[in-house]
Amino acid sequence: MRYESIGDAIGGTPLVRVDALIPEAARAKGIHLYAKVEMLGPTGSIKDRTAKALIDDLVFKGLLAPGKELLEPTSGNTGAALAVHAAARGIPITLVMPSNVTEERRAFVRALGATIVDSPADQGSNGAVLLARAMAKADSKYVSPDQYSNQANPKVHEITTAPEILADLPEVDVVVAGLGTGGTATGLARYFAREKPSVKIWSAEPMPGEKVTGLRSLEDGFTPEVMDTELLAGRILVNSRDSIIGARALARATGILAGPSTGATLAVALRVARDAEPNSNIVFIACDAGWKYFSAGLGDGNLDEMEDALEGDVFWW
Amino acid sequence: MEISTRWKTRSKAMSSGGSTQRLDSVVGIADRPKRVSISAEIAIAIRAHARGEAPREACGIIIGSAPAASGGAPLRWIPTTNVLASSTLYEIDPAQLLRISLDADDAGESIWGIVHSHVASPAVPSVTDTTVAGYPDALYLLVSLAPSQAAPDGEPGIRAWWIVDQVATEVELVVQA
Amino acid sequence: MSINVRIPPVLRAQTGGAKVVSVDGATLGATLHALVAAHPDLREQIFEADNTLRRWVNVYVDGADARHLGGLETPTRDDIEVVILPAMAGGAAAPVGE
Numbered sequence: 045m046r047y048e049s050i051g052d053a054i055g056g057t058p059l060v061r062v063d064a065l066i067p068e069a070a071r072a073k074g075i076h077l078y079a080k081v082e083m084l085g086p087t088g089s090i091k092d093r094t095a096k097a098l099i100d101d102l103v104f105k106g107l108l109a110p111g112k113e114l115l116e117p118t119s120g121n122t123g124a125a126l127a128v129h130a131a132a133r134g135i136p137i138t139l140v141m142p143s144n145v146t147e148e149r150r151a152f153v154r155a156l157g158a159t160i161v162d163s164p165a166d167q168g169s170n171g172a173v174l175l176a177r178a179m180a181k182a183d184s185k186y187v188s189p190d191q192y193s194n195q196a197n198p199k200v201h202e203i204t205t206a207p208e209i210l211a212d213l214p215e216v217d218v219v220v221a222g223l224g225t226g227g228t229a230t231g232l233a234r235y236f237a238r239e240k241p242s243v244k245i246w247s248a249e250p251m252p253g254e255k256v257t258g259l260r261s262l263e264d265g266f267t268p269e270v271m272d273t274e275l276l277a278g279r280i281l282v283n284s285r286d287s288i289i290g291a292r293a294l295a296r297a298t299g300i301l302a303g304p305s306t307g308a309t310l311a312v313a314l315r316v317a318r319d320a321e322p323n324s325n326i327v328f329i330a331c332d333a334g335w336k337y338f339s340a341g342l343g344d345g346n347l348d349e350m351e352d353a354l355e356g357d358v359f360w361w
Numbered sequence: 362m363e364i365s366t367r368w369k370t371r372s373k374a375m376s377s378g379g380s381t382q383r384l385d386s387v388v389g390i391a392d393r394p395k396r397v398s399i400s401a402e403i404a405i406a407i408r409a410h411a412r413g414e415a416p417r418e419a420c421g422i423i424i425g426s427a428p429a430a431s432g433g434a435p436l437r438w439i440p441t442t443n444v445l446a447s448s449t450l451y452e453i454d455p456a457q458l459l460r461i462s463l464d465a466d467d468a469g470e471s472i473w474g475i476v477h478s479h480v481a482s483p484a485v486p487s488v489t490d491t492t493v494a495g496y497p498d499a500l501y502l503l504v505s506l507a508p509s510q511a512a513p514d515g516e517p518g519i520r521a522w523w524i525v526d527q528v529a530t531e532v533e534l535v536v537q538a
Numbered sequence: 539m540s541i542n543v544r545i546p547p548v549l550r551a552q553t554g555g556a557k558v559v560s561v562d563g564a565t566l567g568a569t570l571h572a573l574v575a576a577h578p579d580l581r582e583q584i585f586e587a588d589n590t591l592r593r594w595v596n597v598y599v600d601g602a603d604a605r606h607l608g609g610l611e612t613p614t615r616d617d618i619e620v621v622i623l624p625a626m627a628g629g630a631a632a633p634v635g636e
Contacts, residue, residue, distance in 0.1 A: 052446055055416060100447050101631065104489075106593035196449070199631055204416060204448045207481040210508070235481060239509050387551060418629050428547075450629035455596045455603050462546055462623055466557075471547060479630040489631050493594050495624030496548050 051132040054085050054092045055204050059212040059327065064297045065310065066317055074323040077313060079300055079330045080209060087124040089332035090205070094227060095125035097200035098189035099133065107187050108135060115179060115186035117172035119145040121332050122191055127156040138186070140176040142168055148336055191225050193269035201231025209327055216243055218320065220313040220328040222305045223247035223279065226271025228329060233275030244277035248305070248312040251283045280315060282308035285347050291334060301334040304342065387498055388430040390523060390530060397429055397500055397521055398535035403438045408517045410440045411478035411504040418443055418451040418478050419504070424465050425473025429500035430523065435473050450489070451477045474500040483510050484520040486529040494524035500532065541569050543620045552579035566599060567610030569620060584622065594625040
């Protein structure tokens with residue numbers, strides 16, 4: 045397949061059956077489990093789609109004229125994906141992230157030519173958001189894609205991620221997605237409500253609290269504008285420990301080496317499978333690759349020690 | 362094909378600081394044809410182009426004897442390049458647009474219809490569509506690749522709209538046998 | 539200087555039906571301002587409130603997209619042909635302008 049830009053080489057991701065993960069009782073009921081493997085894009089995460097859609101949106105509106113620069117607070121996958129697309133399109137980009145974000149993530153975006161501005165480590169993602177806002181207010185050259193409120197975020201999943209699932213698996217009954225900004229889950233829900241209303245959308249979410257900073261936690265009252273949870277059949281919180289266990293099980297049973305948020309999504313999918321109707325087909329989104337998390341102990345770190353080291357926000361956004 | 366109920370969408374001004382774009386339409390809505398038709402050949406070609414460009418939005422122009430709003434007849438379909446190469450946005454290649462527009466004008470022909478596809482949603486103009494539409498006398502044809510929007514024969518559904526002053530009004534579309 | 543600006547059918551209502559308007563201007567921007575001075579109803583089609591080129595209008599100088607030349611700063615000379623065309627764009631994307 046030929047493309048004019050790496051940024052265009054997104055989407056069309058594989059749907060892989062992973063029945064080996066299903067407990068015997070569920071398998072006996074004819075339940076099938078599939079992973080939508082979003083880790084195979086230019087940056088190895090579902091954010092490849094989101095980042096392209098966000099930048100496309102800004103370009104379409106004429107907001108990225110020469111002299112403008114992208115600015116986004118993100119220590120996670122969105123930053124990496126934005127850095128790839130920005131490099132491919134010759135758009136300068138600055139990412140604001142807490143100073144204690146892992147070196148792999150910082151090196152990745154620096155290698156793509158992104159500028160990093162540190163925000164105070166002890167203020168977490170909140171601090172990054174506040175600093176980015178202050179920077180944008182002080183200098184009009186900055187334009188923010190703003191994944192939390194830009195409707196291009198859920199729209200890209202409604203228009204690309206969801207239809208791919210239905211095309212590959214017309215018999216789909218349930219789709220489980222991680223809930224960070226809520227863009228994926230919202231987009232999936234809107235598409236299926238129109239095309240196959242019997243499909244239930246479930247979300248896996250990180251636990252609120254210290255490791256998931258206040259700005260991000262739904263329990264603490266912040267709901268991203270792009271999120272519409274009314275369409276969801278259910279939402280389940282998953283802690284870091286179970287996320288890691290899930291990611292390890294996925295890797296060892298199927299060869300799909302994904303990150304902790306995928307582990308959480310799998311955990312929810314298995315919970316749904318436990319109670320599902322016979323012959324149900326369940327899809328979960330494997331949203332990012334696991335290699336970024338080795339330094340945090342994803343592979344074989346001690347779970348008790350790891351929980352303190354894990355940054356909940358890094359996994360989900 | 363049944364006549365759909367009137368559909369209206371409104372949107373705010375497109376550009377930062379810009380005023381709402383108002384184009385004086387030559388032909389009032391009430392004076393326009395209540396039904397428009399395209400040949401089977403053109404419909405087949407439009408559908409094939411939409412399918413072929415998926416998962417990106419497809420786009421193209423139908424040249425006619427006069428604008429659709431004035432009762433012109435469609436003459437030929439010209440597929441174009443979507444320079445945005447996006448699944449949710451299109452822009453007809455400006456260089457192609459220039460060539461097509463000048464050739465039509467020189468030949469005494471008109472822009473009859475502007476066509477694009479929605480790869481996973483209904484063939485209904487979005488707020489993006491109604492905000493940017495700049496040819497009020499042209500017919501806006503939308504093709505949907507969403508399974509639920511297929512025509513009775515299973516082919517991608519095509520719907521037609523006037524878009525004037527950022528309001529979309531559906532028109533009955535007949536595909537000739 | 540005499541620069542011919544070719545007006546497409548969709549914009550002729552704003553020029554009283556004129557297909558070609560001849561104006562002077564040392565740059566493309568000056569040329570377009572002269573055009574708008576002669577036909578004020580064209581202003582909204584061509585310029586934003588801050589006098590930048592509207593996002594959804596294409597302007598060509600001798601067949602080349604002005605955005606690939608110097609934009610409104612593109613120098614002009616006698617006998618060039620300027621063409622103005624509203625863009626054709628849209629899509630299923632999120633609402634515009636919000």
